[in-house]
Amino acid sequence: MRHRNVILAALLIGASAPAGAQRTPARPAATPNVVLVLMDDMGYGDLGSYGAPDVRTPNIDRLAREGVRLTDAYANGAVCTPTRTALITGRYQQRVGLEWALGASPGDRERGLSATGTSLPALLKVNGYATGLVGKWHLGWKPEFGPITHGFDEFYGFLSGAHDYYTRTADGPPDLYENTTPIEPAGYLTDEITRRGVSFITRHADGRFFLEVAYNAVHWPFEPPDRPPTDAALRPLRQMPDDSVPATRQDYVRMLERADQGVGEILAALDRRGLTSNTLVIFTNDNGGEWLSRNAPLYHRKGTLWEGGIRVPLILRWPGQLPAAKTSAQVAITFDLTASILSATRTPLTEGYHPDGIDLLPLLRGDSPVVERRLFWRINRPVRQQQAVRSGRWKLLVDGGQYLLFDLDDDPGERTDLAARHPDIVVALKGALADWQKDVDQGLRGPR
Numbered sequence: 001m002r003h004r005n006v007i008l009a010a011l012l013i014g015a016s017a018p019a020g021a022q023r024t025p026a027r028p029a030a031t032p033n034v035v036l037v038l039m040d041d042m043g044y045g046d047l048g049s050y051g052a053p054d055v056r057t058p059n060i061d062r063l064a065r066e067g068v069r070l071t072d073a074y075a076n077g078a079v080c081t082p083t084r085t086a087l088i089t090g091r092y093q094q095r096v097g098l099e100w101a102l103g104a105s106p107g108d109r110e111r112g113l114s115a116t117g118t119s120l121p122a123l124l125k126v127n128g129y130a131t132g133l134v135g136k137w138h139l140g141w142k143p144e145f146g147p148i149t150h151g152f153d154e155f156y157g158f159l160s161g162a163h164d165y166y167t168r169t170a171d172g173p174p175d176l177y178e179n180t181t182p183i184e185p186a187g188y189l190t191d192e193i194t195r196r197g198v199s200f201i202t203r204h205a206d207g208r209f210f211l212e213v214a215y216n217a218v219h220w221p222f223e224p225p226d227r228p229p230t231d232a233a234l235r236p237l238r239q240m241p242d243d244s245v246p247a248t249r250q251d252y253v254r255m256l257e258r259a260d261q262g263v264g265e266i267l268a269a270l271d272r273r274g275l276t277s278n279t280l281v282i283f284t285n286d287n288g289g290e291w292l293s294r295n296a297p298l299y300h301r302k303g304t305l306w307e308g309g310i311r312v313p314l315i316l317r318w319p320g321q322l323p324a325a326k327t328s329a330q331v332a333i334t335f336d337l338t339a340s341i342l343s344a345t346r347t348p349l350t351e352g353y354h355p356d357g358i359d360l361l362p363l364l365r366g367d368s369p370v371v372e373r374r375l376f377w378r379i380n381r382p383v384r385q386q387q388a389v390r391s392g393r394w395k396l397l398v399d400g401g402q403y404l405l406f407d408l409d410d411d412p413g414e415r416t417d418l419a420a421r422h423p424d425i426v427v428a429l430k431g432a433l434a435d436w437q438k439d440v441d442q443g444l445r446g447p448r
Contacts, residue, residue, distance in 0.1 A: 031345050032318060033279040034124075034210045035201070035270070036337065037263060038087075040080065040136060040219040043289025044311050045296040046256060052294055055253050059264030060315070063283055067317030068326045068364045072408075074390075075287045076334040078302060078309040078379060080138050080161050083286040083334050084214075088119050088139065088150060090338035090355035092376070094440035099380060102138060103161050112140015115149045118353040120338050121210065122151030127347040130204040133157060134196040135214030148179055155179050156196045162237045163216055165189045165223040165255075188225050190217050190255070194262030198269045205273040210341070213266065217259040222247035222292065224254035241291050252292040277319045280344055282337055285312040299414045305377045305388040305397060307414055318344075322364055331373040331390065336360050376436045389433050396429035403430065 044050060047057045049064035076086035076093055079101040085093035093099060102108045115122070121131040132154040133147045138161050140146065147155040158175045165188055168174050174182050186192060197213045220239040223229060239247050263283070270276045288302045288309040289295045300306035314332060316322055339357035342349065349355075362368040372392040379386040387398040393409040403426050405419040419426050 030278055031208060032321075033208055033275060034129075034341050034345065035197075035266065035279060035281045036210075036212045036341070037266070037281070037283045038084075038135075038212060038214045039259065039283075039285040040214070040216050041287065041290045041293065041302055042218050042256065042285045042313070043293030043295040043301075044298050044308065044313060045294040046218075046289060047313055049315070050313050051296065054249070054294075056257055057260040059260050059267060060283055062267065063263075063281060063315045063317045064325075066319065066324050067281070067315055068322050068328050070314040070316075070328050070330060070332055070364075072329050073284065073312055073314030073332045074310050074334070074375060075285065075312045076377075078287050078304055078377070080136070080286050084137075084139055085113055086333075086335040086356075087338055088113065088121070090118075090120060090335050090342070090353075090357055092335070092356050092440050094378060094437075098139070099378065101161050102140065109141050112142055112145025113150070115144065115151075118350050119150040120341065121147075121212075123342060123347050123350070124210045124345060125151045125153065127345060128208060129345065129347075130154075130200075130207055130209040131211075132197075132200040132204075132209065133212045133214060134200065135193045135212070136161075136163075136216050137214070143180060146180065154200060157193070157214065158216070162219055162221070163189060164221060164237065165216075165225075166228045188258070190215060190225065190258050190262060194265050197262075197266050201266065201269045201273065201275070205275060208345075210345075213262075215259050215262070218252055218255045218290075218293070220247070220290065222251045222255065224251045225258045247292060249292050280316065280318040280321075280341070282317075282341075283313070283315040284334070284337070286334075288312065297413050303379075304384070305379060305386040305399070307395075307408070307412060310377060310388075311412075316340075316360070316364060318361075322361070323366070326364070328364055328370075330360065330363050330370050331375070332360055333357065333373075333375050374432065376433065376440075378437065387433050387437075389429050389436070391429060391432065394425055394429065396426060396433070398430075398433070405429075 046052050046055055047060055049061040049069055075083040077083040081098050081101045082093040085098040125131050131152045133152045135157045137147050137159045141159050156178050160175045167185055176183055176185055193215055200211050221237050222239055270279050290302050295301055295308035298308040298311055300308040302309055335357035339355045340360045343359040374391045377388045389396050393407055395406045395408050397404045403419050404417045405422055405426055406414045
């Protein structure tokens with residue numbers, strides 16, 4: 001009984017550390033460059049360092065050997081736009097009404113993330129950083145929602161949720177840009193994203209820079225390198241297992257390995273310019289994997305709030321500031337990366353801007369003890385109604401009105417529902433969910 005009371009007390013008080021980025025690092029260091037590699041729809045278990053038996057990812061695995069690999073990291077959303085919103089704003093995406101992938105609903109081409117001056121690249125730019133994005137944006141098509149408006153000095157990539165790897169998008173208008181100017185594709189898109197990223201590093205090596213490398217790999221269409229399709233004009237972007245000729249895991253693996261090769265070229269560019277020791281490199285993913293992904297040992301996939309839909313790989317490397325070859329069970333989420341980058345770069349925060357995340361770096365260094373977190377998710381779609389909260393080891397998943405309780409320390413695959421054994425914990429976490437939804441929905445109107 002005493003153990004139960006201690007658990008409930010922690011749940012009711014709230015297990016998270018205080019929200020908000022720490023203004024200065026716990027340990028003095030020169031402000032680093034930052035390279036953030038964000039993959040698209042990759043599975044939790046798709047890397048060699050996360051147990052994949054059929055994929056060779058030596059360059060990403062090098063980051064794990066030279067940095068900290070997290071086992072309990074999450075994306076803010078179960079699909080692309082919500083997570084990217086949380087990264088750029090440093091706050092729950094529900095606060096700005098972007099809860100699902102833009103393009104999925106009528107009228108979405110008129111919607112997007114409004115610029116406020118507190119976007120991650122905008123704050124870094126004011127702090128003297130050159131800022132660049134190569135790859136996927138997916139936070140709005142109109143110019144007022146674009147990467148340049150949000151503080152990126154340079155942008156090469158596309159605004160939609162998906163893009164063909166060889167040609168224009170097959171079922172939409174041209175969607176490849178250099179800054180705000182439409183351009184034609186020039187080779188395999190993964191390779192071009194890598195090339196542009198290396199170029200950005202080379203051109204800004206003498207100053208301080210923030211580079212986001214947002215690969216569209218391994219999002220459909222599942223087009224492997226060095227094999228251009230012959231029917232691009234007829235083939236839709238979206239590929240599913242019930243297609244007449246479905247894509248294969250082998251195609252997916254080749255796409256992922258080509259992105260790993262790109263990561264290697266980016267790391268080599270840092271090495272050549274002597275930037276490795278003073279560059280924080282972060283590698284992660286925007287949501288759980290698709291139907292060709294390996295999400296083991298988790299259940300389900302992208303588009304759900306089961307662990308397979310939201311738990312993602314996360315690796316951070318900063319030589320001399322973070323330990324090497326460390327595995328951490330610290331619970332983290334996408335907007336913690338925002339807070340960590342702002343802290344590491346000693347970027348002043350605009351008055352009134354309050355990030356929802358925490359600075360992970362002292363926790364991963366060992367300067368501060370591991371902290372329990374309370375994190376929330378929501379899917380509010382006609383075809384799927386889900387909410388979830390993780391508090392310490394406990395996760396409450398509300399799926400179609402059913403309350404499911406899991407002990408993620410013992411059961412990361414969510415196979416054993418403990419709601420009948422711990423109804424008091426269900427009630428406590430249900431209340432926390434209600435309070436969170438009331439908080440993030442304040443002032444919002446219209447579709448989310």
